[in-house]
Amino acid sequence: MNIYIGNLSYSVKESDLKEVMEDYGTVDSVKLIIDRDTRRSKGFAFVEMPNDQEAKNAINELNGAEYQGRQMVLKEATPKESAPRRSY
Known part of the structure:
Protein backbone atom coordinates (compact mmCIF):
# COMPACT_ATOMS: atom_id res chain seq x y z
CA MET A 1 0.00 0.00 0.00
CA ASN A 2 1.20 3.48 -0.81
CA ILE A 3 0.74 5.87 2.13
CA TYR A 4 0.64 9.67 1.98
CA ILE A 5 2.22 11.38 5.01
CA GLY A 6 1.63 15.11 5.27
CA ASN A 7 2.18 18.05 7.61
CA LEU A 8 5.77 17.03 8.22
CA SER A 9 8.43 19.27 9.69
CA TYR A 10 10.80 20.51 6.97
CA SER A 11 13.69 18.96 8.90
CA VAL A 12 12.35 15.37 8.63
CA LYS A 13 14.53 13.08 6.53
CA GLU A 14 13.60 9.91 4.63
CA SER A 15 15.62 7.83 7.11
CA VAL A 20 9.05 5.43 12.39
CA MET A 21 7.15 3.34 9.83
CA GLU A 22 9.24 0.20 10.43
CA ASP A 23 7.72 0.04 13.93
CA TYR A 24 4.54 -1.09 12.11
CA GLY A 25 6.02 -3.46 9.53
CA THR A 26 8.11 -3.82 6.42
CA VAL A 27 8.83 -0.65 4.44
CA ASP A 28 9.69 -1.00 0.74
CA SER A 29 10.40 2.67 0.06
CA VAL A 30 10.19 6.21 1.40
CA LYS A 31 10.03 9.21 -0.93
CA LEU A 32 10.23 12.65 0.66
CA ILE A 33 9.00 15.27 -1.81
CA ILE A 34 11.57 18.01 -2.42
CA ASP A 35 11.02 21.39 -4.07
CA ARG A 36 13.10 21.52 -7.26
CA ASP A 37 13.98 25.20 -6.89
CA THR A 38 14.73 25.51 -3.18
CA ARG A 39 15.90 21.88 -2.63
CA ARG A 40 13.84 21.98 0.60
CA SER A 41 11.25 19.46 1.72
CA LYS A 42 7.68 20.29 0.75
CA GLY A 43 6.47 18.78 4.05
CA PHE A 44 5.03 15.53 2.71
CA ALA A 45 6.16 12.08 1.66
CA PHE A 46 5.00 8.73 0.33
CA VAL A 47 5.80 5.41 1.99
CA GLU A 48 5.28 2.05 0.31
CA MET A 49 4.48 -0.90 2.57
CA PRO A 50 3.92 -4.34 0.98
CA ASN A 51 1.56 -5.65 3.69
CA ASP A 52 -1.79 -3.82 3.56
CA GLN A 53 -2.73 -4.74 7.13
CA GLU A 54 0.55 -3.36 8.50
CA ALA A 55 0.00 -0.21 6.44
CA LYS A 56 -3.55 0.23 7.76
CA ASN A 57 -2.30 -0.23 11.34
CA ALA A 58 0.35 2.45 10.77
CA ILE A 59 -2.27 4.85 9.36
CA ASN A 60 -4.65 4.22 12.28
CA GLU A 61 -1.93 4.65 14.91
CA LEU A 62 0.00 7.58 13.44
CA ASN A 63 -2.67 9.76 11.81
CA GLY A 69 6.43 19.22 16.73
CA ARG A 70 3.73 18.70 14.07
CA GLN A 71 0.60 16.55 13.82
CA MET A 72 1.13 14.11 10.98
CA VAL A 73 -1.59 13.33 8.44
CA LEU A 74 -1.55 9.76 7.14
CA LYS A 75 -3.89 8.22 4.61
CA GLU A 76 -3.85 5.77 1.76
CA ALA A 77 -2.38 7.52 -1.27
CA THR A 78 -4.59 7.73 -4.31
CA PRO A 79 -3.15 7.65 -7.83
CA LYS A 80 -2.46 11.07 -9.28
CA GLU A 81 -5.01 11.92 -11.93
CA SER A 82 -3.45 13.04 -15.15
CA ALA A 83 -4.40 16.53 -16.23
CA PRO A 84 -6.19 16.81 -19.56
CA ARG A 85 -3.90 17.91 -22.37
CA ARG A 86 -4.58 21.30 -23.87
CA SER A 87 -4.67 21.67 -27.61
CA TYR A 88 -4.04 25.06 -29.11
Missing part, protein backbone atom coordinates in the same frame (compact mmCIF):
# COMPACT_ATOMS: atom_id res chain seq x y z
CA ASP A 16 13.58 9.32 10.00
CA LEU A 17 10.29 8.34 8.37
CA LYS A 18 11.53 4.86 7.52
CA GLU A 19 12.49 4.29 11.15
CA GLY A 64 -2.86 12.84 14.05
CA ALA A 65 0.18 11.80 16.09
CA GLU A 66 2.75 14.47 16.87
CA TYR A 67 6.14 14.01 15.24
CA GLN A 68 8.91 16.61 15.53
Whole structure:
Protein backbone atom coordinates (compact mmCIF):
# COMPACT_ATOMS: atom_id res chain seq x y z
CA MET A 1 0.00 0.00 0.00
CA ASN A 2 1.20 3.48 -0.81
CA ILE A 3 0.74 5.87 2.13
CA TYR A 4 0.64 9.67 1.98
CA ILE A 5 2.22 11.38 5.01
CA GLY A 6 1.63 15.11 5.27
CA ASN A 7 2.18 18.05 7.61
CA LEU A 8 5.77 17.03 8.22
CA SER A 9 8.43 19.27 9.69
CA TYR A 10 10.80 20.51 6.97
CA SER A 11 13.69 18.96 8.90
CA VAL A 12 12.35 15.37 8.63
CA LYS A 13 14.53 13.08 6.53
CA GLU A 14 13.60 9.91 4.63
CA SER A 15 15.62 7.83 7.11
CA ASP A 16 13.58 9.32 10.00
CA LEU A 17 10.29 8.34 8.37
CA LYS A 18 11.53 4.86 7.52
CA GLU A 19 12.49 4.29 11.15
CA VAL A 20 9.05 5.43 12.39
CA MET A 21 7.15 3.34 9.83
CA GLU A 22 9.24 0.20 10.43
CA ASP A 23 7.72 0.04 13.93
CA TYR A 24 4.54 -1.09 12.11
CA GLY A 25 6.02 -3.46 9.53
CA THR A 26 8.11 -3.82 6.42
CA VAL A 27 8.83 -0.65 4.44
CA ASP A 28 9.69 -1.00 0.74
CA SER A 29 10.40 2.67 0.06
CA VAL A 30 10.19 6.21 1.40
CA LYS A 31 10.03 9.21 -0.93
CA LEU A 32 10.23 12.65 0.66
CA ILE A 33 9.00 15.27 -1.81
CA ILE A 34 11.57 18.01 -2.42
CA ASP A 35 11.02 21.39 -4.07
CA ARG A 36 13.10 21.52 -7.26
CA ASP A 37 13.98 25.20 -6.89
CA THR A 38 14.73 25.51 -3.18
CA ARG A 39 15.90 21.88 -2.63
CA ARG A 40 13.84 21.98 0.60
CA SER A 41 11.25 19.46 1.72
CA LYS A 42 7.68 20.29 0.75
CA GLY A 43 6.47 18.78 4.05
CA PHE A 44 5.03 15.53 2.71
CA ALA A 45 6.16 12.08 1.66
CA PHE A 46 5.00 8.73 0.33
CA VAL A 47 5.80 5.41 1.99
CA GLU A 48 5.28 2.05 0.31
CA MET A 49 4.48 -0.90 2.57
CA PRO A 50 3.92 -4.34 0.98
CA ASN A 51 1.56 -5.65 3.69
CA ASP A 52 -1.79 -3.82 3.56
CA GLN A 53 -2.73 -4.74 7.13
CA GLU A 54 0.55 -3.36 8.50
CA ALA A 55 0.00 -0.21 6.44
CA LYS A 56 -3.55 0.23 7.76
CA ASN A 57 -2.30 -0.23 11.34
CA ALA A 58 0.35 2.45 10.77
CA ILE A 59 -2.27 4.85 9.36
CA ASN A 60 -4.65 4.22 12.28
CA GLU A 61 -1.93 4.65 14.91
CA LEU A 62 0.00 7.58 13.44
CA ASN A 63 -2.67 9.76 11.81
CA GLY A 64 -2.86 12.84 14.05
CA ALA A 65 0.18 11.80 16.09
CA GLU A 66 2.75 14.47 16.87
CA TYR A 67 6.14 14.01 15.24
CA GLN A 68 8.91 16.61 15.53
CA GLY A 69 6.43 19.22 16.73
CA ARG A 70 3.73 18.70 14.07
CA GLN A 71 0.60 16.55 13.82
CA MET A 72 1.13 14.11 10.98
CA VAL A 73 -1.59 13.33 8.44
CA LEU A 74 -1.55 9.76 7.14
CA LYS A 75 -3.89 8.22 4.61
CA GLU A 76 -3.85 5.77 1.76
CA ALA A 77 -2.38 7.52 -1.27
CA THR A 78 -4.59 7.73 -4.31
CA PRO A 79 -3.15 7.65 -7.83
CA LYS A 80 -2.46 11.07 -9.28
CA GLU A 81 -5.01 11.92 -11.93
CA SER A 82 -3.45 13.04 -15.15
CA ALA A 83 -4.40 16.53 -16.23
CA PRO A 84 -6.19 16.81 -19.56
CA ARG A 85 -3.90 17.91 -22.37
CA ARG A 86 -4.58 21.30 -23.87
CA SER A 87 -4.67 21.67 -27.61
CA TYR A 88 -4.04 25.06 -29.11
